[in-house]
Every structure is written in structure tokens, then in C-alpha cells.
Amino acid sequence: MTNLKSKSQNPKYLRWIGLLVVTILVVVLVSRLPAIADTPRHYDELDFDPLPPIQLPDYTRYQLDNGMVVYLIEDHQLPLVSGTAIIRTGDRLEPAEKIGLATMAGVVMRTGGTTEHSGNELNVLLEEKAASVETSIDTSSGRASFSALSEDLDLVFDLFAEVIQKPAFAQAKLALAKQQLAGSDKAS
Numbered sequence: 001m002t003n004l005k006s007k008s009q010n011p012k013y014l015r016w017i018g019l020l021v022v023t024i025l026v027v028v029l030v031s032r033l034p035a036i037a038d039t040p041r042h043y044d045e046l047d048f049d050p051l052p053p054i055q056l057p058d059y060t061r062y063q064l065d066n067g068m069v070v071y072l073i074e075d076h077q078l079p080l081v082s083g084t085a086i087i088r089t090g091d092r093l094e095p096a097e098k099i100g101l102a103t104m105a106g107v108v109m110r111t112g113g114t115t116e117h118s119g120n121e122l123n124v125l126l127e128e129k130a131a132s133v134e135t136s137i138d139t140s141s142g143r144a145s146f147s148a149l150s151e152d153l154d155l156v157f158d159l160f161a162e163v164i165q166k167p168a169f170a171q172a173k174l175a176l177a178k179q180q181l182a183g184s185d186k187a188s
Helices: 002-008 011-037 101-111 119-128 150-165 171-187
Strands: 060-063 069-072 080-088 132-137 141-149
Touching: 080 150, 101 119, 101 132, 101 141, 101 150, 101 171, 119 132, 119 150, 132 150, 141 150
Parallel strands: none
Antiparallel strands: 060 069, 080 141, 132 141
């Protein structure tokens, strides 16, 4: 009892107790501020700045004999050419017993090569030109894209068309894609 009495009469001890009490009060009050400041409001009470107008670049629209629509947007500042084909497809169309088929097709369409070039040959040809051709399929569409220097457009565009029109779906690349997909599922 005398020890407690002597501590309570010690000014240094009282300062530490006071500092502790003030710190606890500050922490409690600060933790309550976001709840007070972020009180949800009805959507009628929200104000937003108007959105800026959308500025579309000048483009030319073509429709090919097969029904495909092409939009051409030219920008001559850099000697680069890129393009994307978007195809109506997707994993939403795959049968229930074939889940993952669209994703696999999107990957192996490019990596599996074509009837004229293996996937490795495509890699070499594109790397020599610092170009790319890529494919993928998601929920509601498939994509194939290319990127190249304008001086290499003829070769790269031909490879791009070849990947879209003549994919080989090489079995070794399909097995590799399955293994990678299974590994990524286990990691998540």
C-alpha cells in the first residue's frame, strides 16, 4: 500500500499516466473520425463535375466483302503499325464439360504455330523484326493483335493473318498450356 501511495505522489509517474490517458483518447477519437466524415449519402445528394467530351481521332471505316469491319486510324508521328482483330466468341459459348477450352484455344492459337510455321519459327521471325503477334479469348470475345515497324508491315501482317486463318494447335504447345493453366490454378 505504501508503494502505491508513493507512486501516486510522484509527479513523473502522474505525467506518464496522464500522457497514456490522453493518447488513448486521441486514438479513439481519430478512429471514429472516418466513420463520421464518410457517412453515406443518397445518390441524389452527390455532385460530380461534368465529364469532358470524348475526342475520337479521325478514322476511316471499311467493310470487307466477308462482312468484317475495319477502322483505320492513321498517325504518322512514329514508324509503327499495330492492329487488333476482335472476333465474336468467348468462353461463355463453351460447353459445360469443356470449361477452359476457349482460354486454351486463345493461347495455343499463337504459341502452337500455323500450318506453315511452327510456334518457334513464328517467335524467331517476329523477334528478328522486333514485332509481335498475340492472341487470346476471354468471356465474350477473341482477340488477335500485331505490332511492327512500318517497314516490316508486309511480313508481320502476313504472319498475323496466318495465325488467324491457319492455326495448327500443336499438341506439345497444347500440353504445355494445360500444364501452365493447372499450375496457375494451384497457385491461386
